[in-house]
Amino acid sequence: MTVTAKRKIAERPHQIVERVAEFIREGDLEGVVSMFHPECRVAMDPDGQPMEGHAGVRDIFRDFVANRVHLEGTVSGEMINGDTAILQGEWTVEDRDGNVLGGGVSTEVVKQMDHGGWTYFIDCPIRVPAPAR
Template sequence: MTQRKIAEHPHQIAACVAEFVKDGDMEGVLSMFHPDCRVAMDPDGAPMEGHDGVREIFQDFVASRLILKPSVTGEMINGDTAILQGEWTIEDHDGNIVGGGVSTEVTKRMDHGGWAYFIDCPIRVPRPVRS
């Protein structure tokens, strides 16, 4: 059995996700997200939660093996937690941009020593909920 690639540093997570999407490897994509993660793909809607939410978000990208082009523009690490800022685009196989955004992510070091997304806001951070 081959060991799956891990992100040894927080800024490597996006490149790993891009590689797994390109390879059509959903389990690889899931391995880059903490099991208790929250993803705000639609910043005006409810965040998706856990691996089920990640699977729903990425199913079409992985099935189509789209080309994710991430760029990490900022990183700050504090122990086993880090925050990242980045930019990304998704291209089809003809080079057409089919999506993109400016992202903010909180990452956590996993038990295996690699890093994974814990909070992922690929478009923008949602507005605060006022009570």
């Protein structure tokens, strides 16, 4: 009988960034992807088009995972309403030598999945995009 390791989940919304950071350190791209809802939207570039779904998450995080960058995130606000929550926080990314590669103030909408874990549904790591005109 083969035993499959159970993937770590975020049991509370504010734990998602911790799990993403762990998966990056471990070089586990699919672990990072598991922290995002299958129908997520991620606005890495608030002036560009949001990335969508797990394919978009893979594109965003592929180099982060390959280079095993250090992601540090702090959640400063969390409000939960049923299976949906909003988070506010700050984050930085450093390379292996401690050089800061980026950072920002984030706003995220998160959803609880059927397995009980929380995932990013809308992720705006720098700022929320301007309204469509």
